Amino acid sequence: MAKSNPIIDSAISQEYEYGFITDIEQETIPPGLNEDVIRLISSKKNEPDWLLEWRLKAYNQWLKMEEPNWAKLHYAEIDFQAISYYSAPKEKEKLKSLDEVDPKLLETYTKLGIPLEEQKMLANVAVDAVFDSVSVTTTFKEELGKAGVIFCSFSEAVKNHPELIRKYLGSVVPPTDNYFAALNSAVFSDGSFVYIPKGVRCPMELSTYFRINAANTGQFERTLIVAEESSHVSYLEGCTAPMRDENQLHAAVVELIAHKNAEIKYSTVQNWYPGDPKTGRGGIYNFVTKRGTCLEDNSKISWTQVETGSALTWKYPSCILKGDNSVGEFYSVALSNNFQQADTGTKMIHIGKNTRSTIISKGISAGKGQNTYRGGVKIMKGAENARNYSQCDSILIGDECGAHTFPYIDVRNPTAQMEHEASTSRIGEDQLFYCNQRGISTEDAVSMIVNGFCKKVFNELPMEFAVEAQKLMEVSLEGAVG
Amino acid sequence: MLEIKNLHAGVDGKEILKGINLIIKPGELHAIMGRNGSGKSTLANIITGRDNYEVMKGSVTYNGKDLLDMLPEDRALSGIFMSFQYPVVIPGVNNTYFLRAALNAKLKHQGLKEMNAVDFMHLIREKLNRVQMDEKYLTRAVNDGFSGGEKKRNEILQMLTLEPTFSILDETDSGLDIDALKIVANGVNNFRNKERSFLAITHYQRLLEYMEPDFIHVLIDGEIVKSGDKTLAAELEKKGYSWLEK
Numbered sequence: 001m002a003k004s005n006p007i008i009d010s011a012i013s014q015e016y017e018y019g020f021i022t023d024i025e026q027e028t029i030p031p032g033l034n035e036d037v038i039r040l041i042s043s044k045k046n047e048p049d050w051l052l053e054w055r056l057k058a059y060n061q062w063l064k065m066e067e068p069n070w071a072k073l074h075y076a077e078i079d080f081q082a083i084s085y086y087s088a089p090k091e092k093e094k095l096k097s098l099d100e101v102d103p104k105l106l107e108t109y110t111k112l113g114i115p116l117e118e119q120k121m122l123a124n125v126a127v128d129a130v131f132d133s134v135s136v137t138t139t140f141k142e143e144l145g146k147a148g149v150i151f152c153s154f155s156e157a158v159k160n161h162p163e164l165i166r167k168y169l170g171s172v173v174p175p176t177d178n179y180f181a182a183l184n185s186a187v188f189s190d191g192s193f194v195y196i197p198k199g200v201r202c203p204m205e206l207s208t209y210f211r212i213n214a215a216n217t218g219q220f221e222r223t224l225i226v227a228e229e230s231s232h233v234s235y236l237e238g239c240t241a242p243m244r245d246e247n248q249l250h251a252a253v254v255e256l257i258a259h260k261n262a263e264i265k266y267s268t269v270q271n272w273y274p275g276d277p278k279t280g281r282g283g284i285y286n287f288v289t290k291r292g293t294c295l296e297d298n299s300k301i302s303w304t305q306v307e308t309g310s311a312l313t314w315k316y317p318s319c320i321l322k323g324d325n326s327v328g329e330f331y332s333v334a335l336s337n338n339f340q341q342a343d344t345g346t347k348m349i350h351i352g353k354n355t356r357s358t359i360i361s362k363g364i365s366a367g368k369g370q371n372t373y374r375g376g377v378k379i380m381k382g383a384e385n386a387r388n389y390s391q392c393d394s395i396l397i398g399d400e401c402g403a404h405t406f407p408y409i410d411v412r413n414p415t416a417q418m419e420h421e422a423s424t425s426r427i428g429e430d431q432l433f434y435c436n437q438r439g440i441s442t443e444d445a446v447s448m449i450v451n452g453f454c455k456k457v458f459n460e461l462p463m464e465f466a467v468e469a470q471k472l473m474e475v476s477l478e479g480a481v482g
Numbered sequence: 483m484l485e486i487k488n489l490h491a492g493v494d495g496k497e498i499l500k501g502i503n504l505i506i507k508p509g510e511l512h513a514i515m516g517r518n519g520s521g522k523s524t525l526a527n528i529i530t531g532r533d534n535y536e537v538m539k540g541s542v543t544y545n546g547k548d549l550l551d552m553l554p555e556d557r558a559l560s561g562i563f564m565s566f567q568y569p570v571v572i573p574g575v576n577n578t579y580f581l582r583a584a585l586n587a588k589l590k591h592q593g594l595k596e597m598n599a600v601d602f603m604h605l606i607r608e609k610l611n612r613v614q615m616d617e618k619y620l621t622r623a624v625n626d627g628f629s630g631g632e633k634k635r636n637e638i639l640q641m642l643t644l645e646p647t648f649s650i651l652d653e654t655d656s657g658l659d660i661d662a663l664k665i666v667a668n669g670v671n672n673f674r675n676k677e678r679s680f681l682a683i684t685h686y687q688r689l690l691e692y693m694e695p696d697f698i699h700v701l702i703d704g705e706i707v708k709s710g711d712k713t714l715a716a717e718l719e720k721k722g723y724s725w726l727e728k
């Protein structure tokens with residue numbers, strides 16, 4: 001066999017379906033970051049003083065911090081003064097119902113496959129739509145209200161449920177946690193808030209759809225989910241952005257709190273613009289801090305993520321397993337095609353007794369993509385009989401991409417049981433030829449092999465979205481081979 | 483009908499096949515015998531369209547269509563099948579899923595309705611019986627952890643399911659014990675009819691004892707040096723290949 005493989009060497013191209021720009025009148029503040037900008041954001045949102053103080057404190061901490069450089073990501077320095085920290089579609093008047101939402105915005109979401117008119121929506125999924133810095137609308141509010149569930153934009157929550165926000169904001173990810181979390185804490189503009197009262201099983205899937213539209217802006221949202229004793233919620237977020245030549249920054253913070261016997265399932269389908277497939281220009285820089293605390297006994301937090309977009313991904317959804325018998329799970333598929341780079345994984349911190357965690361990570365590298373799994377499992381002294389199972393698999397398509405695995409394990413209690421499995425494989429010319437010889441086209445063969453590889457993770461997604469994820473994977477891999 | 487005319491072909495500019503002429507008519511089973519490196523597998527790879535093999539001269543047509551001009555999957559869809567000498571492992575893709583995808587690709591190509599999972603299970607159970615394979619292989623990943631014999635039976639299972647009109651059996655006997663060989667040969671024999679033709683590639687006469695060929699061709703250094711009927715196999719077994727060498 002010859003050394004080079006024409007099937008796999010050939011041009012790699014990928015079509016990004018969501019790259020359109022919505023032409024809408026927007027109010028965008030000039031680029032730059034200083035205390036005045038933070039005061040301006042806070043006043044635009046009519047925030048209470050305590051929150052402004054909280055932001056300013058975070059900002060001053062951020063000034064003293066350094067951008068992390070330990071990730072396996074290469075990018076030009078981010079100029080934080082060149083970014084606009086607030087952009088919102090101009091509202092004519094206060095919105096009372098969906099009928100008053102700008103038709104252009106409704107059209108945007110319909111084009112993205114997320115119609116916001118309730119009768120057209122997927123049954124049993126409530127959506128909060130965040131457009132640049134603000135939440136546009138939240139559907140099914142009334143129905144959720146009947147069950148006592150609060151699902152609203154972060155700004156609304158600050159107004160209507162200040163006691164809950166004050167109690168939980170920053171309780172899992174403190175403002176000083178890391179560079180990007182501090183930045184977010186200073187300038188975050190909106191996001192979603194979910195509160196599930198004691199004993200309630202949320203009657204529908206909750207979902208937030210994030211859309212970046214404006215140029216030269218960053219998106220900095222916060223999501224806070226609180227599940228009271230014996231409650232249950234499944235939440236999903238999706239994200240897209242237009243194709244632009246400049247890199248755009250997305251730095252979000254997600255905090256989850258699970259009380260006794262409560263369960264939170266958090267799923268992400270991330271499809272930010274990955275940049276130009278041929279030159280690598282543009283694309284979203286995705287620096288996200290996601291963490292959940294299993295605060296009390298028998299609670300469970302499960303993260304599932306399908307990361308196909310972004311030029312850069314820096315993201316480690318983690319679980320702090322504080323309560324005895326609590327459970328943390330992380331299921332991940334991360335794809336890096338063309339010039340994409342992903343450094344992603346999880347941290348499982350076992351503090352309580354009999355705590356269990358499962359990590360299933362599937363990395364796919366194609367084109368010149370670089371995919372890194374970085375995970376930490378920590379068993380603290382008091383965590384008797386803790387158990388962890390980790391499985392990290394990588395698959396390579398072509399010979400210009402890379403897969404890297406950095407598992408960190410720190411065990412301080414001798415009763416811990418740890419299992420770690422890892423594998424790296426390649427979609428080879430021989431596999432593709434075998435499929436071809438059975439009448440299966442190369443493109444179908446690649447998606448069949450990749451979907452087979454990701455099955456364990458896709459199975460964890462809510463049903464409606466598993467199919468979406470599978471399709472997304474096909475689109476993202478389009479042209480990855482031959 | 484498969485027609486090979488004056489075929490010169492090789493890899494990396496090196497000529498391996500040096501003028502092959504061969505006609506295989508519907509219903510016939512031809513065997514190609516020869517030593518390692520004689521060009522047997524190259525011939526199979528040229529017919530099926532494997533990448534990196536180049537044709538320098540000559541033609542290969544199937545039912546009048548120029549095969550060399552077609553993508554490997556299109557050749558497969560027009561009825562050409564190869565039982566691989568080394569079946570490929572595809573981790574994570576379950577055997578049933580793979581087989582159904584292949585069958586549906588063919589049905590779609592023929593303008594027929596794709597088969598649903600229930601109907602497919604009925605079909606596949608019956609085929610499994612013919613190669614005496616356990617149903618548990620269906621839920622395993624394609625060829626993953628299969629023994630040599632299981633892999634070869636799985637190839638025949640695929641042939642029986644896809645019902646090709648021309649099948650290449652590339653060293654299907656290698657790695658099989660005598661029981662497995664009988665099962666595989668039986669699967670092929672029951673599949674033979676007046677429309678279907680076969681090209682069996684083998685080192686040894688053994689396979690041909692269970693699977694009767696209409697013609698045997700001896701390939702030496704990229705050329706067919708002798709053709710004959712089934713009695714040629716026994717002669718080769720006795721005398722070896724050297725008496726045919728130039």
